[in-house]
Amino acid sequence: MTTNEELFARAKQVMPGGVSSPVRAFGAVGGTPRFAAKAKGAWITDATGRQYVDLVGSWGPMILGHAHPEVLSAIQRTVEASSSFGAPCLPELALAERIVSMVAPVDRVRFTSSGTEAVMTAVRLARGATGRDAIIKFAGCYHGHSDSLLAAAGSGVATLGLPDSPGVTKGTAADTIVLPYGDLTLVEETFAARGEQIAAVVTEAVPANMGVIPPPAGFNRGLREICNRYGAKLILDEVLTGFRVGPTGYLGAAALGEGWVPDLLTYGKVVGGGLPMSALAGGAELMDLLAPAGPVYQAGTLSGNPAAAAAGLATLENATADVYTHLDAVSTRLRGMIDQALTTAGVPHRINNWGNLFSVFFTETEVTDYDSAKTQDTAAFGRFFHTLLDEGVWMAPSAFEAWFVSDALGERELDVIASALPKAARAAAQG
Ligand SMILES: Cc1ncc(COP(=O)(O)O)c(C=O)c1O
Incomplete structure (x- = not known):
């Protein structure tokens, strides 16, 4: 079976950095980007057949989930x-x-x-x-x-x-x-x-x-x-x-x-x-x-x-009123789960949100602008990111991005995230 590594090597031969948009190349977190093959609802499948819970939603558009x-x-x-x-x-x-x-x-x-x-x-x-x-x-x-x-x-x-x-x-x-x-x-x-x-x-x-x-x-x-x-x-x-x-x-x-x-x-x-x-x-x-x-x-x-x-x-x-209510509820639960996992592991962090839009900063400093955002421990984020990915959670490969929830996220998906988070938080702590 073709691996993501093989595909990325091929892609780098024909596209600058192997991608059509820079952040996708995993430059900030290291490792190999997963080639997406298909997605349905809140699940995205890579070219090797591995499935992940999607918290990127194509960087925002897929508010209803994939292939609605x-x-x-x-x-x-x-x-x-x-x-x-x-x-x-x-x-x-x-x-x-x-x-x-x-x-x-x-x-x-x-x-x-x-x-x-x-x-x-x-x-x-x-x-x-x-x-x-x-x-x-x-x-x-x-x-x-x-x-x-x-x-x-x-x-x-x-x-x-x-x-x-x-x-x-x-x-x-x-x-x-x-x-x-x-x-x-x-x-x-x-x-x-x-x-x-x-x-x-x-x-x-x-x-x-x-x-x-x-x-x-x-x-x-x-x-x-x-x-x-x-x-x-x-x-x-x-x-x-x-x-x-x-x-x-x-x-x-x-x-x-x-x-x-x-x-x-x-x-x-x-x-x-x-x-x-x-x-x-x-x-x-x-x-x-x-x-x-x-x-x-x-x-x-x-x-x-x-x-x-x-x-x-x-x-x-x-995108009905019920959808927005669900997005807000899922976002609130996710923020709570992430906060709890990082706090338990002793990882300094801040979670900012505006409505259902949120992000997690790996820093002790209150984040109010670009300078404070840059105080982040991006290496800790990288370890957190890779552990989540290994555990089947697909998130933006960047400490500077929002997390995007979709209407397709339900209990099954939140369970996957909940069981991955403690391990990811421990990885983040091991600096
Ligand atoms: C606030 C904002 N404006 C503009 C853009 C650019 O949009 P596009 O990537 O579709 O060119 C983005 C992309 O992330 C964005 O978040």
């Missing part, structure tokens, strides 16, 4: 009528109408294919609308790999401890102002100094790419107020939180209750139900600056792809 029957049949029905038209089509219209009807301040949706593309376009739109060049982003937040958003990025950039990427021009980098997360005073001072140059502030609704960091009370609302005062746009990146922390994401769960809305929202992951689909969304006035309604150009051969739109729509339709 309704999502599968929506994809199958749609693909029978062709997998791409390159023309307006009914599934994208239905998905756009659903998003507009679900998400209060949204009048318009532009579909793109990856989260990167959605946020990149949102930044271009903000620049086009304001006639300004600079943007503010926060250290450790990840908004995809477009040039202007790579500076001090979270996710794989954090996982691999990479400096800002070669290939980004000095001019582009100079237009990105990176500030530490959570410090409104610094944002205020930066606007006071350069306010007339700043097109937008872009922030993750809840940072989750340096591990999960709940926004300090009033931080996002404060960004809104400062942007208003200086005529800058606020881009709330909900690629990860959108339709995951609740049916209307962070916006519905927090912002609307506080009485504010961003200028632009970006979606990805859950909105495509596991197929390449993302979106930017906002009010008509700003969104209608996008071509062909307006002058800000953006396009895509596969944008609004019918199969991806159908998968997204079926996912949103099946």
Whole structure:
């Protein structure tokens, strides 16, 4: 039988690092990535036939679990009528109408294919609308790999401890102002100094790419107020939180209750139900600056792809209130189980969560920003990770990622995790 080692060796011959996206290569934890062969519900099977309980969910999209029957049949029905038209089509219209009807301040949706593309376009739109060049982003937040958003990025950039990427021009980098997360005073001072140059502030609704960091009370609302005062746009990146922390994401769960809305929202992951689909969304006035309604150009051969739109729509339709209740309950139980196992083994740790989204930091320090996230004992995480994997638990190979729960996690899966955790915690303790 082919082993994962053999497959990875072959992959490295034909793909840089053997993968299509860096974190998958296990660089931060060592060892060999498992090649996925199939998945159903909360279970993922590797190319050798070994099964694991999945706590990654394709890094967020698979909120209903894998191969959900309704999502599968929506994809199958749609693909029978062709997998791409390159023309307006009914599934994208239905998905756009659903998003507009679900998400209060949204009048318009532009579909793109990856989260990167959605946020990149949102930044271009903000620049086009304001006639300004600079943007503010926060250290450790990840908004995809477009040039202007790579500076001090979270996710794989954090996982691999990479400096800002070669290939980004000095001019582009100079237009990105990176500030530490959570410090409104610094944002205020930066606007006071350069306010007339700043097109937008872009922030993750809840940072989750340096591990999960709940926004300090009033931080996002404060960004809104400062942007208003200086005529800058606020881009709330909900690629990860959108339709995951609740049916209307962070916006519905927090912002609307506080009485504010961003200028632009970006979606990805859950909105495509596991197929390449993302979106930017906002009010008509700003969104209608996008071509062909307006002058800000953006396009895509596969944008609004019918199969991806159908998968997204079926996912949103099946993500009922009961699903979110279950996600919250499973997340709470998992956090309790992990905390207990690590405490018993004497492993310093912190668990942060925002709703069902959580992460475990192997540190004694309270984690509130990128610097504190980096105090982690990543070697302890690596031992924890590998023991869990050996025991049949599939989790993100990075100390800087969120754990993603799905509706398919039930008692059987929680039992597997519960019996693996004490051993993993002991491994983490053996530094
Ligand atoms: C908050 C956020 N924005 C943008 C992206 C980029 O999305 P994609 O990987 O689909 O390009 C991600 C990906 O993890 C993300 O978490």
